[in-house]
Every structure is written in C-alpha cells, then in structure tokens.
Amino acid sequence: GAGVSQSPSNKVTEKGKDVELRCDPISGHTALYWYRQRLGQGLEFLIYFQGNSAPDKSGLPSDRFSAERTGESVSTLTIQRTQQEDSAVYLCASSLAAGSTGELFFGEGSRLTVL
C-alpha cells in the first residue's frame, strides 16, 4: 500500500494474555519505529530499527515487551502477560532513514484495551 499499515486496528484482551501487533512499513523505508500513546498523552518512544543494525530498544518499558523486524519489511510488537497499564494506542512509523535524515510516516495505530 501507499502508507504504513497497522493491524489490528483495535484489540481487546484480558489481563495476562499475550498480544501481537503488526506493522507494514512503506516499501523502501529502512527505518521503522514503534511508539506508545496513552489517552491524552504524547508519544512515548519504544524501539526503532534501522536497516540491518541492532535495534535501539531503549524505550521498551519492561521485558514483557519485544519487537522483531524481518529485513526491511514487516515488524511485530509483542506484549506478553498484558497488564491494564498497557492499554494505549501503539503507533508504528517508517522513514527512508533514521533520525535527522528522514520524515516519519505514521500508521493509524493499534488501539489496545486490556480488561
């Protein structure tokens, strides 16, 4: 597609379950980012991937959170043993290159609700 695609758009899960969120970046974009946005809050950096370099995981809030990316394509963000405080919109973005050389293009986000 022309833009960043995220799925599911909405996910309701029970506390303690694992969830997997998917991001399809724009074709040709080497950098991919995950952010978390709680209701009425700003964007909280989680992780980013740049080509074949080791990902910057410095924003992951706990070891329950992990992310993978296959080459320069799809990425999945996994949250294990979900907690209510994990409820948020998870935004994925991609860019031609990381940092000061590229504009980020965001998807519509995956809204996660943990009951």
Added chain:
Amino acid sequence: GENVGLHLPTLSVQEGDNSIINCAYSNSASDYFIWYKQESGKGPQFIIDIRSNMDKRQGQRVTVLLNKTVKHLSLQIAATQPGDSAVYFCAENDYNQGGKLIFGQGTELSVKP
C-alpha cells in the same frame, strides 16, 4: 533525563487569526526538530522540520522558529482554519544518539468559527 515539553497544553484561537504553539527542549545536543499534527483517531502527520543550523523555516501557512540560545521552538500558523484543529507535537532528534525522535506532550489547538 532529557525531554521535550510544551508551554501550553491547550490553545483556542478565532478562525482567521494567527496561532503560535511553543515548545521547550532540554537536550542542547539535539540537531533536528519536527512538528507533527495529530487529528483525532489518526496517526501524527508531518508538518515542517528544521535543522539546528537554521533559525527559521517557512512552509505553506506555517513557520517554524528555532532559538538555540534558550532551547525554544515555535510553530506559527497563519490565518488559522477550522481544519487546523488538532494536537500539535514537537519532536527532537540528537543524531549522535541514533535515529529516535523524542516527542513532547502536545498542544491541543481549537479553532473557533
């Protein structure tokens, strides 16, 4: 830790007036700044960016000003329209720390007809 913040959480302006949204940053090493607009239920959209070797950059109806001395960034919107109503975020990047963009908390702009 380093962070990017905003002076005003909400801003209400009359249609046709100019809007100014402010942002303070604390990382003096940041060398790239971007403003994003986020409409309800959507992902943020790029508005305009500026590098640290500039102090002003203009786009269509928008101007970004950067004052590195006081670590302040502002977004000016000329002739504000109802379609400009959204939350606006500033973001910063320190290239020496890699590619991550750090976002501020956002300012909600409300345009009254």
